[in-house]
Amino acid sequence: MYRGHTIGVIVPAYNEESHVGGVLETMPEFVDRIYAVDDRSTDDTWEIIREYAAASRRSTDEERVDSAADERPAPYASLPDGGTIEGTEIVAIRHEENQGAGGALRTGYVRARDDGMDVVVTIDADGQMDPDQLPKLLDPIVEGEADYAKGNRLADRESRREMPPFRLFGNWLLTQLTKIASGYWTLQDPQNGYTAITNEALSAVDIESLPDDHEYPNDLLVRLNVAGMRVADVSMPAKYADEESTIDYKRFIPITSVTLLHGFLRRMRVRLADDRGDPAALGYLIGVASLAGAVAFAVAAGVNAIQDETPLRELFTTGLAFAASAVVFLVAMGIDAAANAGKGVRR
Structure with a gap:
């Protein structure tokens, strides 16, 4: 729990056997529940998620037993690599068929919303997002400033230098188009997957119909504006290592363009109706x-x-x-x- 709010974190994963364990293991202690969603990976991602989920269940069981015996802190369950799970429950979910990045997020969102998590966070499984930055993302929400908070890698010059030039240009272009479509004219870096959203906002945007592919954050921003939600842009450092992007740009560019156009027209239609x-x-x-x-x-x-x-x-x-x-x-x-x-x- 963070400042009186229960925190659920969605970790969508597809072929991330080299990174997903580190992401799960370094999650802050205040996270109540992690929804690790394997989007039908073809490597050992699912096996790793299951190991961590089993370790989290052992930790929870040990805590219950220890609490019944006395008030001493319960021991943490150990993992095969020597790490520990510190009381956070990990829920392992696997798709029967690959549904895409948006589909994996959608599964996690619905589960976390129905479980009653006060705030739901999304962190990619590729290790690009620093879990230690999570409080910065949560603060605008728990302080009542925003209903949705997202990372922004373009906020300062140092972060922009870390981003490859091709991604930087594409991100800038998408930022301008998403501003027009969504109505959030101060936002940057709309494709950033490091986000936090309130349960109330999730319930207001028909999350079950979120798109399957990588255009989901653009579509979600339009839905949030139509629902009258406030969005916070939070400066986050860019971090790139050996991970590979799963975006197929030949499909992503036209699909996202159509999604943005539809979103813009939907937002204008709602404004005219009101x-x-x-x-x-x-x-x-x-x-x-x-x-x-x-x-x-x-x-x-x-x-x-x-x-x-x-x-x-x-x-x-x-x-x-x-x-x-x-x-x-x-x-x-x-x-x-x-x-x-x-x-x-x-x-």
């Missing part, structure tokens, strides 16, 4: 209409150019239409950012 005169939603609609007009002008000008009949006036009108649509979009973004200013917290 307030038919919502200025941001209306601004975006006008921007789309003016952009469509600009494209139509450009196509007409292109046809005339082929026929050597493009007057200067048509070119000017086309440029003006594009400029007008850009201005309308920028104004709508500004209104949207102002309307959502209270939903973002920087730590």
Whole structure:
């Protein structure tokens, strides 16, 4: 328990036999329950998770026996590698079929929510996330500042240097797109998997329909905004070693783009349903209409150019239409950012 809140941690794992044991073993003592979800690994990940879960059960049994005998601290159950499990319960869960990163998180979220954990944390099994940073992630939630907290590896120059250039550029681009789609205009690093969420927020976002693949954090952010939840960005160091990314970028980029578009449209639809005169939603609609007009002008000008009949006036009108649509979009973004200013917290 952390500052009066029960803490459940989800550790999704797929072929992480080299790292998952270290992640489970170094979890802080205040964590009440770990949900280790094996997404049908083909290596020894599941066997390692089972060993740790068995050790955690022995530790719990020893604590109960010792507490019944006297008030001395119970001994910790030892692991095959000489480590110990210090009273935290580990729940081992295995998928019958591989469901993807989002699917593994979804399984853990549903289980932790139904178990009544006050705060549910997600930590990847690849060893990139330092469990000692967990209090920083939990503090905005237990102090009532946020309903959801996420790590941010882009908060300072040193952290950005640790990130490979290709990931840094991709992360920056996704950050801009996710800001527009989700309405959390102050956030960075939306793909960061080090997160914490309240039970109330989990219950409000229909977590059972979370996407299966790596686009799940972008989709979740949109759901949180629609539900009126506050999100905290917490500075976290980047850490890369010998782990390999499981993201297939040929699939990830188009799927995430479509997910963000759907999320944006869903958020605007909800805003219009709540307030038919919502200025941001209306601004975006006008921007789309003016952009469509600009494209139509450009196509007409292109046809005339082929026929050597493009007057200067048509070119000017086309440029003006594009400029007008850009201005309308920028104004709508500004209104949207102002309307959502209270939903973002920087730590």
